[in-house]
Amino acid sequence: MAKDKKKSGDKKAVKAAKAAKQEKKAGKKDKKLATKTKDVDSDTESVDLDAVLAQYAKEQEQYHAITEVPCEPPSARTSSLTIGNPANDNELFLFGGEYFNGATAKFFNDLLVYNVKKDAWNKVTSPNSPLPRSGHAWCRGANTKDIYLFGGEFSSPKQGTFYHYNDFWRLDPGNREWTRIEMKGKAAAPPARSGHRMVAFKQYIILFGGFQDTSATTKYLNDLWIYDCVNFAWHQPKLQAARAVPDARSSFTLLPHDQGAVLYGGYSRVKAVAGGKQQQQAKGKKGGGGGGGARMVLKPKVHEDTWFLRITPPSSDQPSTTLPTVSWERRKRPANPPNPPRAGATMAFHKGRGIMFGGVHDVEESEEGLDSEFFNQLFVWNIERNRYMPLTLRRPKANANKKAAQQANVSRRGRAKADEEELLANLKALEMKAGGAVSPDSDDEEKQKELEEEEDTRPEKPRIYEFPHPRFNAALAVQGDILYIFGGTFEKGDREYTFDELWSLNLNHLDGIVEVFKRELEDWQGSDDEADSEDEEDEDEDEEDEEEGDEDGKSSLASPISTAPTTPLITKEVPEEDVGDTEEISALTDTLPHPRPFESLRDFYARTSEAWQTLILDELAKSSKGTEKTSKEIKKAGFERAEDKWWDCREEIRALEDEQEAAGIGEVVSLADKEGASAGGGVGRRR
Numbered sequence: 001m002a003k004d005k006k007k008s009g010d011k012k013a014v015k016a017a018k019a020a021k022q023e024k025k026a027g028k029k030d031k032k033l034a035t036k037t038k039d040v041d042s043d044t045e046s047v048d049l050d051a052v053l054a055q056y057a058k059e060q061e062q063y064h065a066i067t068e069v070p071c072e073p074p075s076a077r078t079s080s081l082t083i084g085n086p087a088n089d090n091e092l093f094l095f096g097g098e099y100f101n102g103a104t105a106k107f108f109n110d111l112l113v114y115n116v117k118k119d120a121w122n123k124v125t126s127p128n129s130p131l132p133r134s135g136h137a138w139c140r141g142a143n144t145k146d147i148y149l150f151g152g153e154f155s156s157p158k159q160g161t162f163y164h165y166n167d168f169w170r171l172d173p174g175n176r177e178w179t180r181i182e183m184k185g186k187a188a189a190p191p192a193r194s195g196h197r198m199v200a201f202k203q204y205i206i207l208f209g210g211f212q213d214t215s216a217t218t219k220y221l222n223d224l225w226i227y228d229c230v231n232f233a234w235h236q237p238k239l240q241a242a243r244a245v246p247d248a249r250s251s252f253t254l255l256p257h258d259q260g261a262v263l264y265g266g267y268s269r270v271k272a273v274a275g276g277k278q279q280q281q282a283k284g285k286k287g288g289g290g291g292g293g294a295r296m297v298l299k300p301k302v303h304e305d306t307w308f309l310r311i312t313p314p315s316s317d318q319p320s321t322t323l324p325t326v327s328w329e330r331r332k333r334p335a336n337p338p339n340p341p342r343a344g345a346t347m348a349f350h351k352g353r354g355i356m357f358g359g360v361h362d363v364e365e366s367e368e369g370l371d372s373e374f375f376n377q378l379f380v381w382n383i384e385r386n387r388y389m390p391l392t393l394r395r396p397k398a399n400a401n402k403k404a405a406q407q408a409n410v411s412r413r414g415r416a417k418a419d420e421e422e423l424l425a426n427l428k429a430l431e432m433k434a435g436g437a438v439s440p441d442s443d444d445e446e447k448q449k450e451l452e453e454e455e456d457t458r459p460e461k462p463r464i465y466e467f468p469h470p471r472f473n474a475a476l477a478v479q480g481d482i483l484y485i486f487g488g489t490f491e492k493g494d495r496e497y498t499f500d501e502l503w504s505l506n507l508n509h510l511d512g513i514v515e516v517f518k519r520e521l522e523d524w525q526g527s528d529d530e531a532d533s534e535d536e537e538d539e540d541e542d543e544e545d546e547e548e549g550d551e552d553g554k555s556s557l558a559s560p561i562s563t564a565p566t567t568p569l570i571t572k573e574v575p576e577e578d579v580g581d582t583e584e585i586s587a588l589t590d591t592l593p594h595p596r597p598f599e600s601l602r603d604f605y606a607r608t609s610e611a612w613q614t615l616i617l618d619e620l621a622k623s624s625k626g627t628e629k630t631s632k633e634i635k636k637a638g639f640e641r642a643e644d645k646w647w648d649c650r651e652e653i654r655a656l657e658d659e660q661e662a663a664g665i666g667e668v669v670s671l672a673d674k675e676g677a678s679a680g681g682g683v684g685r686r687r
Contacts, residue, residue, distance in 0.1 A: 344472025
């Protein structure tokens with residue numbers, strides 16, 4: 001009993017000490033809040049954003065021509081954008097973004113070009129380019145190879161005053177020239193905003209959502225705008241009054257579709273009642289009554305709905321200025337969506353699929369604090385089937401066959417190089433025998449070959465088999481079949497870490513994440529008072545949990561936020577009323593040809609080309625238009641169908657491949673597909 005009393009007394013002392021530290025922490029918070037308020041007020045009064053932006057524009061005018069010079073990889077930033085060059089599969093563009101070091105915010109307007117094959121960065125300067133910003137949107141022009149950009153935001157260094165853009169730009173990816181698209185007369189155009197999204201469809205550019213922010217209020221938007229790249233005009237389509245439309249939101253996903261576009265998720269803040277219910281419960285326990293403490297507050301909301309934007313262009317016999325017909329259609333809830341729902345998860349489009357990475361889930365503990373969980377999972381969203389699947393990386397096989405193959409490649413390269421050197425030596429001997437001398441041109445050629453050999457033998461980039469550190473608001477882009485992930489933000493306590501790194505992933509093989517470049521995180525310059533107090537609180541909780549764990553005979557130490565690069569997958573239970581909405585349909589159960597495990601796209605089409613071409617011919621025969629196609633066009637259409645099917649089945653086939661590899665089964669080859677193989681038994685049978 002004495003021991004129990006001692007433990008009880010120690011526990012009470014720990015709780016009392018913890019309460020004292022919490023009071024100390026509250027005092028520090030009040031002091032820090034007062035300091036922040038003072039800083040914001042002084043910032044608002046002293047900074048004229050119009051003058052700051054005018055100074056940026058004046059500095060830009062010093063450049064008299066468009067120049068492109070080599071540079072270092074981009075500095076740390078978040079809310080920037082990347083996009084593949086539509087005219088060159090070997091280039092990646094990056095523009096804008098912001099960086100906050102705890103004291104001041106910095107915005108960027110440099111256009112950076114990454115050459116994939118050369119692994120080199122160039123910086124483009126121009127006398128006419130968009131001003132610094134973050135939270136903007138851009139997309140490729142549907143009927144051109146241009147890139148279009150709209151909006152974004154800019155703030156004073158201490159983020160006490162915000163400015164939102166409503167300018168519209170076109171970038172020529174060939175000559176790197178920016179052109180601001182001005183609306184003539186009183187033509188309508190989207191109002192200023194950031195956090196919106198744009199996507200191209202046929203000759204149109206679709207813009208939806210976003211928010212407008214001031215120091216006092218935030219207004220989320222759900223207006224829809226369409227820009228006609230042929231007639232060079234914005235218009236706001238008229239929607240049917242009786243049809244539902246998506247709620248106002250920002251930071252959502254908007255991807256192209258053959259008949260328009262699809263929308264998923266997003267973030268906003270909605271009005272909710274706070275204080276009343278809790279106070280009623282507290283007073284009820286004390287015997288009191290009434291609940292007059294209820295008040296309206298704005299609470300964060302992460303949207304999980306899916307919408308289809310159907311666009312019907314005017315027919316060919318109508319005037320070119322005729323507007324398309326537009327309507328919103330709410331889709332069923334997606335199957336297996338990421339759980340818990342997350343904001344700041346970015347998505348890139350790749351062959352009928354969306355590739356999602358990162359995000360953050362906030363749990364509002366009180367009106368003054370948030371508990372956040374960050375993610376680094378990679379999901380693929382099949383747009384047609386409205387279904388999510390997590391992607392996993394494939395680790396290399398450490399076996400003798402791989403080492404033997406590497407040695408064989410080395411020996412082949414060695415033999416080829418020896419043969420080349422022997423040939424050059426023989427040629428030189430013949431020239432010397434004939435009394436000729438080696439020309440300077442031959443020396444240059446040899447030097448050039450040496451340089452090429454040096455480039456070919458560059459060390460490979462570091463490769464990891466875990467996804468990069470959890471983050472949100474990273475920039476994603478797909479060029480070819482390669483996914484690129486740049487930047488993003490991670491928070492711990494009051495500290496905000498902005499990543500300065502670029503990663504790449506081959507979506508076809510998923511054979512590890514390649515580190516294109518990576519710099520260490522810069523030091524945080526904000527106040528550490530609150531972070532320190534949070535650390536102290538964590539230590540107190542650890543001590544208390546440890547004591548409670550000792551009483552139960554086991555340890556339950558609380559751990560801080562993990563900085564490991566992986567996050568466990570969390571499954572989600574589907575409510576009974578939504579079961580019909582989340583029914584999964586396998587892409588391998590239809591009557592169309594489908595790929596086999598370990599079968600490449602080339603092999604798949606070679607095996608099924610006849611079936612796809614027959615399908616195209618049957619569709620043409622049934623078509624009322626009676627369109628005729630050449631043999632080349634039929635083959636091309638057949639390959640496109642095969643490619644779509646191959647990617648549509650890719651995740652399920654990859655799962656089968658993993659199962660077979662785990663069971664020790666390699667590539668399965670059908671005897672019927674092998675040359676000279678007999679269909680019956682006998683010598684053709686495999687044993």
